[in-house]
Amino acid sequence: MAYDNKNPYQRVNDGVYDSYLNSAIMLPTMFNMVGQVNIPSQFENNVFNNTETVQKALFLDITLVNNTTINNGNTLVGVNDNSFTLNTKVVLSLFKNWNKIQFEGTNVNNLTITLKDNNNTTIRTINNGEDLTNYNITDDEIKIAVTFTGSCTITNIKLQVNTRKLDNNSGVELSSSQISGLSHWQSQIEEDIENIVVNTNSIGDNSVTTSKIANGTIIDEDISSSANINLSKIADDNIQTLASKKDDILTVNQYGFKNTNLMLTVLKWRSISVSQLQNSFTIVNVLPIAPKNVIGLWSENARQTSDRALINTGANWYVSNNNKDVSFRIYQDSIHTFAWDFFMLSTK
Structure with missing residues (x-):
């Protein structure tokens, strides 16, 4: 009896061909x-x-x-x-x-x-x-x-x-119509996602905290005009606060951008007393998150008045990769309060 390669099914009293057996064995080996x-x-x-x-x-x-x-x-x-x-x-x-x-x-x-x-x-x-x-x-x-x-x-x-699986090269191909219950899985997943969406219409201004929101941000398009949420609490669609830190003089905020590994660090120096800084120095453990690779650093005077302190003051800063320490170089021509903003773009 010759093997019929068009009919892999074995009949009663037919011979058991190795081709039949190999076809049956092939599936569990995957x-x-x-x-x-x-x-x-x-x-x-x-x-x-x-x-x-x-x-x-x-x-x-x-x-x-x-x-x-x-x-x-x-x-x-x-x-x-x-x-x-x-x-x-x-x-x-x-x-x-x-x-x-x-x-x-x-x-x-x-x-x-x-x-x-x-x-x-x-x-x-x-x-x-x-x-x-x-x-x-x-x-x-x-x-x-x-x-x-x-x-x-x-x-x-x-x-x-x-x-144990023997075959890492072969595969099994099934169309969605051949998988029983697939549509039920999809609808169940969609239902579960809908159940975790926050209904902003019923959330009071003081009851929204980042711990209640998956990624710490609220997308403004998800909030209707009748929602009782202060708009100042809503983050931009594409930026998220990663970390922040504040002491008497320094305030640090670090932001991430959705779908990228970029991080923007903003450090604000606000003196509470007058000074005349004219040197370079390092402050340790300033940043909550260390930058992986520093891309660019810049700064600008934050004083709003047109006085000598605004014109004859300079400052810049330096941050090393994978380091939370910050080095400053500051020159004040006269005694006054120091107000300066420092910026860093890096990867996280």
Whole structure:
């Protein structure tokens, strides 16, 4: 019988061709999957055997041995110091490691679970239902030794394994119409987003804080004319306050721009007493956020009067990459209050 490459389906009494098998194997080699077995419900007879014989459940061979609990077939009932062991063998060519072992029932916290290899050497003691993936237990044959520290009734045991992906080159292509429930996911996501939008009509002037807003800004187009919000509290659409700092003389504000890594730093120096600064000096830890790469620095006199202090005063500053310290060079020709604005454009 020749292989029909137009019909990949196998019929009763047809030969099992390797081409059929390879097509079936191809799909699981593209995914990392989690396989789960529930016992005793997935044993052929749906109960635990009373004899220490191998029982098959999907891709696992399991033998209940050294059991001192009461075996009711569909439950294992034990008290303090009772115990049993599940000798478990994975019959799966793509087995990678163990994912989870979970006992269900009543008082399952009264169980101590120890994993041993085929030579009875302890691998580790685990918590019930914990994620075992990071432990990378790759033994395809393990012994699950269970000891009771109190009364407990086990009604179900979940055994999960991870499979390994062989093929990183091939892919699976599905159209949206082939994925059941996709439209429901989309509508549910849209509904969830709508539920977190703040209704500005019902927010009072003093009740809006940046901690209540995801990115610390309110977009002015989202606020209707009837909203009771002071417009001075609304940030520009494209600029966000990243950090600020203030002391008696220096005020620092640092701003970020949406969709860029640029940062604008504005430092305002406002003296509270007269001075005549004529030197260079460094002040440490001035900036809340250190610039990653400084692009440009500039400054300007902030005095509003046309006096000698405005004309015969000069100042500039310097900031190093990845540094919060600031160096100033200031010259005052006469004694007066010093008011100067310093600006820096950098990446953050």
